[in-house]
Amino acid sequence: xxxxRQEPCVMDLVPPRRAxxxxxxxxxxxxxxLGYGDSAVCRGPLGRGVFxxxxxxxxxxxxxxxxxxxRGPGGxxxxxxxxxxxxxxxxxxxxLLAEAVPAHGAPGVGVVLAQGAPGLQLSAAHPHTLSFxxxxxxxxxxxxxxxxxxxxxxxxxxxxxxxxxxxxAVVAERGALLLGLRLAPSRLHLLFLSPGAAGTWQAxxxxxxxxxxxxxxxxxxxxxxxxxxxxxxxxxxALDIDADLTFPATLSMRGARFFVGSRKRAKGQFTGLLRQLxxxxxxxxxxxxxxxxxxxxxVLALPPILQGHPGGPGDNEVLRxxxxxxxxxxxxxxxxxxxxxxxxxxxxxxxxxxxxxxxGQWVPVLAAKEKLAFLEEHQSxxxxxxxxxxxxxxxxxxxxxxxxxxxxxxxxxxxxxxxxFTAYQYLRTHRAQSWCHFTIGGQNFLAVANLEAxxxxxxxxxxxxxxxxxxxxxxxxxxxxxxxxxxxxxxxAGEHFLAVANHRExxxxxxxxxxxxxDPHTRRFxxxxxxxxxxxxxxxxxxxxxxxFLAVANAFNGTSTRLHSRLxxxxxxxxxxxxxxxxxxxxxxxxxxxxxxxFLAVANSQAYDLDAPVDSSSYVLNSVIYELNVTAxxxxxxxxxxxxxxxxxxxxxxxxxxxLVVANSFDGTSFSVNSVIYRWQGYEGFVxxxxxxxxxxxxxxxxxTAAGAFxxxxxxxxxxxxxxxxxxx
Numbered sequence: 001x002x003x004x005r006q007e008p009c010v011m012d013l014v015p016p017r018r019a020x021x022x023x024x025x026x027x028x029x030x031x032x033x034l035g036y037g038d039s040a041v042c043r044g045p046l047g048r049g050v051f052x053x054x055x056x057x058x059x060x061x062x063x064x065x066x067x068x069x070x071r072g073p074g075g076x077x078x079x080x081x082x083x084x085x086x087x088x089x090x091x092x093x094x095x096l097l098a099e100a101v102p103a104h105g106a107p108g109v110g111v112v113l114a115q116g117a118p119g120l121q122l123s124a125a126h127p128h129t130l131s132f133x134x135x136x137x138x139x140x141x142x143x144x145x146x147x148x149x150x151x152x153x154x155x156x157x158x159x160x161x162x163x164x165x166x167x168x169a170v171v172a173e174r175g176a177l178l179l180g181l182r183l184a185p186s187r188l189h190l191l192f193l194s195p196g197a198a199g200t201w202q203a204x205x206x207x208x209x210x211x212x213x214x215x216x217x218x219x220x221x222x223x224x225x226x227x228x229x230x231x232x233x234x235x236x237x238a239l240d241i242d243a244d245l246t247f248p249a250t251l252s253m254r255g256a257r258f259f260v261g262s263r264k265r266a267k268g269q270f271t272g273l274l275r276q277l278x279x280x281x282x283x284x285x286x287x288x289x290x291x292x293x294x295x296x297x298x299v300l301a302l303p304p305i306l307q308g309h310p311g312g313p314g315d316n317e318v319l320r321x322x323x324x325x326x327x328x329x330x331x332x333x334x335x336x337x338x339x340x341x342x343x344x345x346x347x348x349x350x351x352x353x354x355x356x357x358x359x360g361q362w363v364p365v366l367a368a369k370e371k372l373a374f375l376e377e378h379q380s381x382x383x384x385x386x387x388x389x390x391x392x393x394x395x396x397x398x399x400x401x402x403x404x405x406x407x408x409x410x411x412x413x414x415x416x417x418x419x420x421f422t423a424y425q426y427l428r429t430h431r432a433q434s435w436c437h438f439t440i441g442g443q444n445f446l447a448v449a450n451l452e453a454x455x456x457x458x459x460x461x462x463x464x465x466x467x468x469x470x471x472x473x474x475x476x477x478x479x480x481x482x483x484x485x486x487x488x489x490x491x492x493a494g495e496h497f498l499a500v501a502n503h504r505e506x507x508x509x510x511x512x513x514x515x516x517x518x519d520p521h522t523r524r525f526x527x528x529x530x531x532x533x534x535x536x537x538x539x540x541x542x543x544x545x546x547x548x549f550l551a552v553a554n555a556f557n558g559t560s561t562r563l564h565s566r567l568x569x570x571x572x573x574x575x576x577x578x579x580x581x582x583x584x585x586x587x588x589x590x591x592x593x594x595x596x597x598x599f600l601a602v603a604n605s606q607a608y609d610l611d612a613p614v615d616s617s618s619y620v621l622n623s624v625i626y627e628l629n630v631t632a633x634x635x636x637x638x639x640x641x642x643x644x645x646x647x648x649x650x651x652x653x654x655x656x657x658x659x660l661v662v663a664n665s666f667d668g669t670s671f672s673v674n675s676v677i678y679r680w681q682g683y684e685g686f687v688x689x690x691x692x693x694x695x696x697x698x699x700x701x702x703x704x705t706a707a708g709a710f711x712x713x714x715x716x717x718x719x720x721x722x723x724x725x726x727x728x729x
Contacts, residue, residue: 094137095301097277100130100260103304112273113356113365114155117217117297118306119273122261130260134170134253144251145281149223150181151300153276158213159185165270168277169263173255180263186210190222190229194248203245207231219298223284235290235298266595276302334706337362370655370728375690378710378725379420384408387714387721389699393437395444395466400705402712403446404721405432419707425472430454438489440496440518446473449484477524482511488539492548492570498525499550501536509535509558529574534563540589544598544628550575553586559610561585579634584621590649594658594680598628600635603646616668619645639685644673652702654709654726660686663697671696671717
């Protein structure tokens with residue numbers, strides 16, 4: 001370009017009537033994107049190098065070029081799209097927050113009212129819950145726009161040094177980060193995959209924003225155009241970065257997923273509040289938002305879940321003075337949240353929380369973080385006999401129940417009424433070992449595992465079905481079993497399965513356990529697969545990504561408890577052996593997740609061999625926690641915990657803390673043994689924090705009600721089940 005001072009020229013352009021075209025004025029130091037189908041004025045230096053280019057989304061396809069300045073309303077010649085070009089819709093804002101969080105909400109997502117405006121708390125949600133395939137937005141063309149802007153309204157947390165949290169991530173099918181918006185202390189980073197001569201590399205553009213973590217709402221507009229990255233905060237002065245690198249014009253979205261508030265994993269999840277997250281292809285959104293009276297809450301697109309919530313006034317609303325504003329607060333125990341209580345507050349003085357009634361739910365506005373302080377006995381529940389196992393379950397419109405598996409001829413079902421369990425129904429059983437609740441097509445079922453035969457010598461277990469008319473469980477199907485110890489219900493590919501752990505047939509412990517499949521035509525469970533087991537005690541089903549697993553606890557082979565328990569994987573319509581574990585009288589498997597880590601804990605009950613003497617040390621042995629190693633494609637030992645004839649593990653969470661409680665039943669001399677609660681301590685693993693006196697403890701179950709969190713355990717040595725309340729502080 002010629003040197004010296006040059007006067008600007010004014011060009012008028014009236015684009016053709018094509019809704020799917022955009023137009024860019026390309027001039028040195030002054031690129032500007034014009035809206036689809038809009039008239040525009042291009043201002044740029046005189047001389048060569050001033051062009052009109054007609055673009056279609058993505059902007060990497062450039063059509064029709066007319067060189068040289070042109071005055072007047074005529075405009076340059078523009079050619080129509082050619083075959084194979086990407087043609088997309090108009091430049092509409094794409095509400096990424098609405099795509100990830102539906103109007104009815106999502107698990108782990110909370111609506112929090114902060115400084116007069118509602119926002120979404122996402123940190124309790126699993127990262128995959130807040131994701132969606134990129135193909136939902138890029139259906140006609142799988143390339144990300146070369147020019148775009150992102151609008152974010154957030155209330156950022158005060159981050160520790162060197163800590164980063166993701167507002168947005170676009171992750172490729174194989175896990176590579178294609179695009180990311182990352183928050184750091186006083187900084188905002190834009191990350192993207194950039195092609196170079198030496199291959200593809202991760203590029204980063206950083207903006208310093210000291211005010212970002214001041215505890216207030218802020219609206220950011222990040223605009224990207226060739227060679228220029230711009231950030232506007234609260235409609236203030238734009239911070240421009242002229243970089244040598246440019247955003248790639250061929251960033252493919254094929255097979256990718258958008259993750260809101262994370263980078264596909266728990267580490268780096270956004271812990272603040274998000275109110276708005278919008279992608280605007282091909283344009284700088286600043287002109288659409290600014291100027292604005294409430295610049296820190298300027299709105300381009302608000303997700304439906306936040307629409308209708310009480311919040312800050314819009315530009316057209318009239319601010320009420322304090323004496324015109326009504327506020328209704330309810331004190332005491334948790335009240336109902338109905339249409340009458342809509343937009344009312346409930347102050348939970350005991351739990352130190354303030355809640356707002358929104359759409360039938362109490363939404364936390366101010367809530368203290370839950371921490372498990374101690375446990376106290378809430379209820380001592382008399383049972384017909386000693387209880388071997390418990391199953392806590394809920395039936396919609398009927399309530400919360402617990403089924404107790406009793407040694408004697410009948411087992412009881414109790415209902416939670418008035419803050420306590422009361423006897424509800426008795427069912428005839430034959431030395432019941434466990435219960436399993438499951439649903440099929442909205443119908444509730446309850447299966448009991450019977451250890452012994454009936455008076456006629458017939459061995460079977462029973463599946464009961466809930467009667468909506470009689471509000472009771474009725475016998476539905478008898479299933480032949482052999483000293484059944486456990487049932488496990490699960491779903492695979494839309495089909496329902498039920499696995500029974502057959503412990504022995506006569507004196508033979510090496511027999512088949514059976515997996516049954518629900519036949520929708522006969523409406524009965526039919527045999528689907530048999531698996532050889534040795535004194536099977538427990539089944540545990542779980543899934544990791546696209547793979548489904550079934551673990552069996554083998555307890556005794558007729559001569560020894562030292563034998564292998566097995567883990568099976570579902571392949572080609574059947575379960576196949578995946579991994580074996582050396583166990584000692586394995587009585588229970590418990591699978592649980594902490595973040596993206598997957599753990600599998602086994603309860604070892606006894607080290608016994610027919611040729612070895614039995615002493616107290618046979619019952620005091622380590623139970624093992626395994627962790628899934630994705631690289632090794634196997635579960636590897638993570639931690640060994642000393643236990644006393646452990647019969648059950650139960651995983652539960654309180655607030656942000658995770659716990660494991662073990663059912664210690666016998667130490668070799670006494671059944672009066674303390675069961676122990678362990679807390680997850682990260683690098684330290686699980687550390688003992690509470691020791692609970694128990695007598696012949698067999699099973700633990702954790703549950704929650706409106707009144708709080710509870711643990712309940714069964715005893716094989718007394719006709720009493722105890723309910724413990726978790727006190728938080």
